Amino acid sequence: xxxxxxxxxxxxxxTQVDNGGGGAWExxxxxxxxxxxxxxxxxxxxxSILNDPKKRSSLGxxxxxxxxxxxxxAMDCQSLDVAKDCIKVLQKKFPxxxxxxxxxxxxxxxKGAWTEAEKxxxxxxxxxxxDQVIHKRRxxxxxxxxxxxxxxxxxxxxxxxxMADHDSWRELAEIYVSLxxxxxxxxCYEELILSxxxxxxxxxxxxxxxxxxxxxxxxxxxxxxxASTIDLTGGKNTRALFGICLCSxxxxxxxxxxxxxxxxxxxLQSLAATALEREYKQKASDKLSLLTAALKGLKVSS
Amino acid sequence: MALGFAVGVFGVLILFHAAYxxxxxxxxxxxxxxxxxxxxxxxxxxLLLGLVFCIWAALTVPGKFLSIQPYSEENRIVSxxxxxxxxxxxxxxxxxxxxxxxxxxx
Numbered sequence: 001x002x003x004x005x006x007x008x009x010x011x012x013x014x015t016q017v018d019n020g021g022g023g024a025w026e027x028x029x030x031x032x033x034x035x036x037x038x039x040x041x042x043x044x045x046x047x048s049i050l051n052d053p054k055k056r057s058s059l060g061x062x063x064x065x066x067x068x069x070x071x072x073x074a075m076d077c078q079s080l081d082v083a084k085d086c087i088k089v090l091q092k093k094f095p096x097x098x099x100x101x102x103x104x105x106x107x108x109x110x111k112g113a114w115t116e117a118e119k120x121x122x123x124x125x126x127x128x129x130x131d132q133v134i135h136k137r138r139x140x141x142x143x144x145x146x147x148x149x150x151x152x153x154x155x156x157x158x159x160x161x162x163m164a165d166h167d168s169w170r171e172l173a174e175i176y177v178s179l180x181x182x183x184x185x186x187x188c189y190e191e192l193i194l195s196x197x198x199x200x201x202x203x204x205x206x207x208x209x210x211x212x213x214x215x216x217x218x219x220x221x222x223x224x225x226x227a228s229t230i231d232l233t234g235g236k237n238t239r240a241l242f243g244i245c246l247c248s249x250x251x252x253x254x255x256x257x258x259x260x261x262x263x264x265x266x267x268l269q270s271l272a273a274t275a276l277e278r279e280y281k282q283k284a285s286d287k288l289s290l291l292t293a294a295l296k297g298l299k300v301s302s
Numbered sequence: 303m304a305l306g307f308a309v310g311v312f313g314v315l316i317l318f319h320a321a322y323x324x325x326x327x328x329x330x331x332x333x334x335x336x337x338x339x340x341x342x343x344x345x346x347x348x349l350l351l352g353l354v355f356c357i358w359a360a361l362t363v364p365g366k367f368l369s370i371q372p373y374s375e376e377n378r379i380v381s382x383x384x385x386x387x388x389x390x391x392x393x394x395x396x397x398x399x400x401x402x403x404x405x406x407x408x
Contacts, residue, residue, distance in 0.1 A: 001379045001382065001383065002379065002380060002381045002382070002383065003375070003376055003377055003378055003379055003380065004375045004376070004378045004380050005375050005376050007380050007381065034383060035383035035384055035386055036381075036383065036384055037384035037386065037389070039395075040400055043400065047406065050406060051406065051407045072386075072389070075391055076389065076391060076395060077395055077399065077400040078391070078395050078396050078399045078400070079399070079400060081405065082405065082406050085405070085406035086406060089406075106391075109390075109391060110391040112392070132387075133387055136387040136388055137387070139388065140387070140388045140389065140390050141390075143388070143390055144390035144391065144392050167385050167387060167388075168388075170382070170385060171385050171388045174385075198372055199379055199382075200372075200378075200379060201379060201381070201382055232372045232373060232378075233372075233373050233378055234371075234372075234373025234374075234378065235373075236373065236378065
């Protein structure tokens with residue numbers, strides 16, 4: 001999870017490193033800690049450390065972590081030679097290691113040699129059938145080949161064993177959303193909210209899915225989850241504010257035909273609209289007129 | 303930090319001194335054969351002072367307070383980590399390989 005302070009710290013370090021201000025190792029450590037995908041920068045700065053014997057030896061045992069990080073980044077950038085060299089170094093240091101075996105499998109994947117990669121992974125799974133990362137790699141491989149249904153099947157099987165793995169639940173949810181299977185995606189997001197109730201982004205994603213599903217009940221629930229996102233972020237999430245406005249407008253349209261007068265909390269939408277207007281005024285005052293027009297179209301602003 | 307620690311030590315010393323004074327006072331009362339109804343005023347003042355110092359030291363020495371509010375800058379989650387276990391490599395990086403001629407030297 002990347003919090004606001006960590007994000008600022010990361011972007012500061014990024015500009016510092018990009019402009020040659022040093023701190024490459026701190027940057028790489030932060031990237032590893034926050035698990036963000038900055039493969040091009042990791043490759044560039046990681047290689048500059050690895051090619052400098054003095055800097056490299058000053059890392060101590062962290063040197064090998066860096067080799068692994070750079071290898072994965074190199075695969076992501078399709079610099080397969082660099083990845084191969086890194087893996088070779090690691091293999092020399094740790095022969096028979098499962099972790100290096102996994103990297104080799106990933107290298108095969110990056111090359112596009114699917115059958116060989118599959119073979120490598122299944123031989124690794126024979127030694128340790130409960131290796132979570134390798135199961136995940138197989139799912140990713142199916143996805144990379146375009147067999148999304150196979151990926152879903154494997155991911156479901158995997159989740160039956162490792163139910164507490166929220167990263168996998170998230171992956172499954174994202175796959176379902178990409179296939180427009182919103183009911184299933186909603187189930188996955190429910191699981192995620194249950195396991196990590198304090199993460200506003202899951203509430204937000206769940207609300208998005210519910211809003212997309214449509215229907216009065218779903219819209220009302222979506223509105224509640226947008227509201228909980230606002231609660232958890234202190235109103236600093238623009239998407240949730242927009243979500244409140246859209247939900248209110250959609251609920252209003254549905255309820256108009258049924259002339260029910262149980263209009264719930266008209267303050268909420270006007271408050272959201274005011275908060276949006278304030279935020280736009282602060283950060284992008286030239287787009288304020290667009291916003292007011294849009295809100296007027298939704299009939300939420302007072 | 304160092305100041306807080308010094309104040310804490312001072313506070314504990316004051317508390318010990320208050321205890322010592324109370325014992326001495328009781329010894330005195332035993333000699334004069336009076337009832338012990340409560341410690342004298344200056345000991346009570348000493349106790350309160352020691353308490354304040356100790357509390358202050360206990361609050362400052364261990365470190366800064368962290369926010370527990372979910373929407374504070376330290377806790378507000380703005381993005382989820384990249385799901386790097388499910389990372390796949392056939393993206394646009396394959397078509398536009400990075401222009402890099404750096405190699406790993408041994």
